[in-house]
Amino acid sequence: MIWLVMICSGIFTFGTRFVMLTKWVADGLPRWVIDALAFVPIAVLTAILVPAVLIDPSTQQIVVLENARFFAAVMATIVALLTRNVIATISSGLASLWIMQWWV
Amino acid sequence: MVPPLVPPAIQRNMGRFYHSYDHLPHSSHARHQCSRHATAEFWLGVRHELPLQLGVIPFGLVFGILGLASGLTGLQTILLSSILFGGASQVVFAQLWAAGVPPLVVGGSVGVVNLRHVLYSASMAQYLRHLPLRWRILLGYLLTDEAYAVSIKRFQDGPHSPYQHYHLLGSGVTLWVAWQASTIAGVIAGTTIPDSWSLSFAIPLTFIAVVAPSIRRRADLVACVVAATLSLICQPLPWKSWIMVAACGGVAAGWLTHYQTQKQDRITPDNDRGMS
Numbered sequence: 001m002i003w004l005v006m007i008c009s010g011i012f013t014f015g016t017r018f019v020m021l022t023k024w025v026a027d028g029l030p031r032w033v034i035d036a037l038a039f040v041p042i043a044v045l046t047a048i049l050v051p052a053v054l055i056d057p058s059t060q061q062i063v064v065l066e067n068a069r070f071f072a073a074v075m076a077t078i079v080a081l082l083t084r085n086v087i088a089t090i091s092s093g094l095a096s097l098w099i100m101q102w103w104v
Numbered sequence: 105m106v107p108p109l110v111p112p113a114i115q116r117n118m119g120r121f122y123h124s125y126d127h128l129p130h131s132s133h134a135r136h137q138c139s140r141h142a143t144a145e146f147w148l149g150v151r152h153e154l155p156l157q158l159g160v161i162p163f164g165l166v167f168g169i170l171g172l173a174s175g176l177t178g179l180q181t182i183l184l185s186s187i188l189f190g191g192a193s194q195v196v197f198a199q200l201w202a203a204g205v206p207p208l209v210v211g212g213s214v215g216v217v218n219l220r221h222v223l224y225s226a227s228m229a230q231y232l233r234h235l236p237l238r239w240r241i242l243l244g245y246l247l248t249d250e251a252y253a254v255s256i257k258r259f260q261d262g263p264h265s266p267y268q269h270y271h272l273l274g275s276g277v278t279l280w281v282a283w284q285a286s287t288i289a290g291v292i293a294g295t296t297i298p299d300s301w302s303l304s305f306a307i308p309l310t311f312i313a314v315v316a317p318s319i320r321r322r323a324d325l326v327a328c329v330v331a332a333t334l335s336l337i338c339q340p341l342p343w344k345s346w347i348m349v350a351a352c353g354g355v356a357a358g359w360l361t362h363y364q365t366q367k368q369d370r371i372t373p374d375n376d377r378g379m380s
Binding site: 001002003004005006007008009010012013014016017018019020021022023025026027029032033034035036037038039040041042043044045046047048049050051052053054055060062069072073076077080081084085086087089090091093094097098101 | 155156158159176180183184187188189190192193197201207210211214215218219220221222223224225226227228229230232233240241243244245247249252253256257260300301302305306307308309310311312313314315316317318319323324327328330331332334335336339346347350351352353354355356358359362363
């Protein structure tokens with residue numbers, strides 16, 4: 001049973017990735033849709049990352065001030081804006097999280 | 105950045121131009137040029153994708169551990185990484201399966217979490233639509249958050265090249281290899297990695313690394329703020345559909361701001377850009 005669900009979910013997921021690349025969809029996208037799609041990277045990635053930072057996994061509540069991940073994310077954002085470097089951003093974020101969790 | 109406006113006719117011709125190389129006899133000069141440009145694009149994709157693996161590999165390890173902890177076998181955990189090939193949806197799958205949720209709900213939740221790929225697919229369509237079917241199937245399979253994030257940036261920022269789809273191949277293959285390897289490592293390492301390391305936090309950090317520097321216009325900022333707000337407000341929605349609601353809201357808000365800005369620009373006399 002689990003294999004069936006895995007494979008069906010896999011086929012569906014592939015479908016979500018492929019559907020807009022089929023000829024009849026891809027050739028029919030109007031100009032304004034293409035303009036709007038320029039905002040997809042920012043909108044989707046923000047929608048995933050903000051709850052991952054602000055929502056406490058155990059209580060499902062939004063936690064801002066007593067939340068080490070929030071301050072780590074702020075630190076990572078500052079580093080990202082200053083350096084525009086992926087490795088510096090990820091490592092500064094993880095390092096600030098560890099420092100706050102273990103020493104503060 | 106607004107993607108470069110290439111009329112469909114020219115784009116189709118570019119595709120024909122490039123594919124005509126495939127029918128030339130080997131050892132021709134044109135063929136050599138073709139493979140050289142393609143290789144360069146592929147390795148550029150690999151190089152752009154590699155830094156993000158600092159976030160992907162810890163998450164793969166975490167998923168390998170979580171899969172076993174949820175009662176999946178090692179083989180199921182590892183194959184889930186190539187069958188689904190989407191980190192967040194794999195976590196949802198493992199957690200719901202462990203909780204004894206009905207299979208249809210497991211599949212449905214995975215589907216809703218992955219619906220965002222429709223948006224990725226749509227925004228890639230204008231760059232990939234001239235490719236033969238086998239290419240579009242392969243690149244579709246490889247179209248994940250992280251590969252999309254770096255390759256769409258390359259496509260939008262240009263310069264346009266008939267071989268640019270090799271960039272997505274490079275970023276996609278890099279992510280695929282890292283994801284499979286780190287899942288296997290997580291299954292083998294098992295519980296030796298303590299929870300307190302918060303390794304799953306590496307993924308939101310990679311997204312920060314991509315999103316923060318890409319906010320350049322007012323419309324980008326609006327898209328970001330609206331998506332963030334909706335993603336928090338819409339948490340109670342069933343089946344994690346808040347991802348899609350927040351994503352679509354952000355896209356719509358960004359586009360409206362962009363449209364307003366352009367309309368204002370058109371009033372000024374020395375403007376030659378129209379919406380057409």
